[in-house]
Amino acid sequence: MTIQYESIATQLKNNEQDHLLRWWDELLPPQRESLAAQIASIDFDLVQDLIALRDEDNPGVAADPEAVTGPADLVRLPQTDEEKNRLIAAGEQGERLLAEGKVAAILVAGGQGSRLGFDG
Incomplete structure (x- = not known):
């Protein structure tokens, strides 16, 4: 695997989103680049902040x-x-x-x- 894949995989695993790479090996190189670019554009810190804010403002709402x-x-x-x-x-x-x-x-x-x- 490439360094790019390992970096993306680690980031996704840390955010419980590693399922997004399930079909990585089936993708052609341009498709992999596109997926990697899309994943790189995600602000995971912001997503986590928004989840925390939602949970703080609405305890139990997701459950x-x-x-x-x-x-x-x-x-x-x-x-x-x-x-x-x-x-x-x-x-x-x-x-x-x-x-x-x-x-x-x-x-x-x-x-x-x-x-x-x-x-x-």
């Missing part, structure tokens, strides 16, 4: 799956001008809420849901 609200109503592809305007308004509101840090999303797939305490 309570019942505190999570359900999914939003389905928005179908617009057919009429009114529907197109509603879609644009929904997108603008969503972007505003994301920018204000008032919403977030989590995708639970495969066997991860039960490991994370989500049984629905």
